[in-house]
Amino acid sequence: MSGIRVLVAGASIAGPALAHWLCRRGAEVTVVERAPELRPGGQAVDARGVTKEVIRRMGLDAPVRAARTETAGANTVDVDGNVLETFRADDDGGDGYISEIEILRGDLSQVLYDDTRDGVEYVFGDRIAELTQDADGVDVAFAGGDRRRFDLVIGADGLHSALRAMVFGPRERFVRHLGLVLAFYSVPNEFGLDRWVIDFQEAESGRSAGLRPIQDATRAMAMFSFPSADFDVDHRDVAAQKDLLRERMAGLGWLTPRILAHLDDTPDFYLDQVAQVVMDRWSSGRVGLLGDAAFSSSPMSGQGTGLALVGAYLLAGELAAAGWDPEAGFAGYEGRMRSFVEANQEIGRLHVRSRDVPGPDAEPSAEPEWDLELIERAINGVELPDYAGVPDSGARAVRAS
Numbered sequence: 001m002s003g004i005r006v007l008v009a010g011a012s013i014a015g016p017a018l019a020h021w022l023c024r025r026g027a028e029v030t031v032v033e034r035a036p037e038l039r040p041g042g043q044a045v046d047a048r049g050v051t052k053e054v055i056r057r058m059g060l061d062a063p064v065r066a067a068r069t070e071t072a073g074a075n076t077v078d079v080d081g082n083v084l085e086t087f088r089a090d091d092d093g094g095d096g097y098i099s100e101i102e103i104l105r106g107d108l109s110q111v112l113y114d115d116t117r118d119g120v121e122y123v124f125g126d127r128i129a130e131l132t133q134d135a136d137g138v139d140v141a142f143a144g145g146d147r148r149r150f151d152l153v154i155g156a157d158g159l160h161s162a163l164r165a166m167v168f169g170p171r172e173r174f175v176r177h178l179g180l181v182l183a184f185y186s187v188p189n190e191f192g193l194d195r196w197v198i199d200f201q202e203a204e205s206g207r208s209a210g211l212r213p214i215q216d217a218t219r220a221m222a223m224f225s226f227p228s229a230d231f232d233v234d235h236r237d238v239a240a241q242k243d244l245l246r247e248r249m250a251g252l253g254w255l256t257p258r259i260l261a262h263l264d265d266t267p268d269f270y271l272d273q274v275a276q277v278v279m280d281r282w283s284s285g286r287v288g289l290l291g292d293a294a295f296s297s298s299p300m301s302g303q304g305t306g307l308a309l310v311g312a313y314l315l316a317g318e319l320a321a322a323g324w325d326p327e328a329g330f331a332g333y334e335g336r337m338r339s340f341v342e343a344n345q346e347i348g349r350l351h352v353r354s355r356d357v358p359g360p361d362a363e364p365s366a367e368p369e370w371d372l373e374l375i376e377r378a379i380n381g382v383e384l385p386d387y388a389g390v391p392d393s394g395a396r397a398v399r400a401s
């Protein structure tokens with residue numbers, strides 16, 4: 001046991017994944033989550049390329065596959081529901097638009113939490129109120145009143161990271177809004193949806209509505225997007241977000257009115273701007289950032305979860321390999337991750353641009369030319385060292401699985 005104590009803020013994807021690897025490398029881990037319990041909801045997230053290898057090394061291949069949505073593919077449709085284009089889950093070797101491993105964000109979070117809950121201290125309904133670091137550690141005051149000292153503190157608290165604002169500066173400095181807003185919530189499956197995503201896009205307004213199957217066949221996940229030059233809705237004010245969605249989707253055809261009719265009876269709801277986080281550094285002294293807090297690539301990259309899982313593996317590995325020296329460990333992590341992150345952020349921006357709404361006099365724009373080398377870099381462009389010689393209490397269990 002190294003005796004290293006690490007505090008992680010955020011229990012969604014990046015936080016529990018990091019907790020898994022830190023525990024295996026011998027650290028004592030506390031995860032503090034602002035919500036009173038693990039947050040359900042969110043749309044399907046994909047695991048492609050190198051992310052699948054990280055899930056395998058975590059020993060979580062079986063539970064992740066068991067929780068998959070098992071989506072067969074996607075059909076884009078016109079306003080009357082006629083199919084325009086079809087994408088299949090086995091296109092591109094399972095790493096395509098609909099990937100072979102597709103799992104609801106809330107289900108993946110649950111898998112990661114179940115895997116770590118026995119070895120990690122989870123504190124729900126609390127958050128870091130204040131922190132002060134010196135050469136040897138970080139003193140943390142929690143909003144709930146506790147005061148504790150840790151060797152390292154990692155922010156895995158998402159796009160609107162409070163830890164980032166506390167240590168690195170205001171959110172405006174790092175968060176880039178890409179001009180699109182997305183919303184997701186579950187509805188009763190009164191639409192006869194059967195393993196196929198349906199997606200309707202209205203070219204003139206740039207708005208879209210869709211439905212995707214989830215494991216519970218009695219329900220479906222509704223998906224909406226609309227362009228928006230700015231975004232000033234409080235990310236915690238769900239009522240205001242629902243009002244905004246109703247207002248922006250007014251007049252959109254297809255099944256939209258029937259889907260919107262379930263806005264008030266849904267048990268889950270997520271709406272946020274499509275934004276990226278761009279920072280020169282992801283660490284300052286003994287405090288580091290991971291996942292969307294550090295390098296959100298936006299949902300339009302389809303790789304936010306992949307970056308969080310790969311980043312968690314590398315961050316814990318590099319810190320442990322450096323004997324828990326923050327400067328060397330954080331430098332190793334940033335060095336390995338940065339070009340992988342940049343490739344995914346580029347994909348996210350290209351996707352948003354491909355949805356640009358043409359002005360009234362504009363020539364119809366051509367589909368963007370997808371650069372295959374860029375896509376390969378975004379899926380596989382990061383080396384995963386095996387960290388031979390670094391303590392790993394879980395290695396044998398994974399080899400046996």
Ligand SMILES: Cc1cc2nc3c(=O)[nH]c(=O)nc-3n(C[C@H](O)[C@H](O)[C@H](O)COP(=O)(O)OP(=O)(O)OC[C@H]3O[C@@H](n4cnc5c(N)ncnc54)[C@H](O)[C@@H]3O)c2cc1C
Binds near residue numbers: 033157
């Ligand atoms: C409820 C929910 C729904 C989502 N739905 C989608 C979706 O539909 N599509 C999509 O592409 N992405 C979605 N995301 C984002 C997606 O999970 C991330 O892009 C990606 O998986 C990286 O995850 P992350 O762990 O870095 O950040 P996030 O998943 O954003 O998790 C951040 C976590 O930190 C917690 N937190 C926030 N502030 C504090 C604080 N001050 N102290 C402690 N904890 C804090 C949050 O409650 C959350 O649990 C959703 C996230 C959440 C939380």
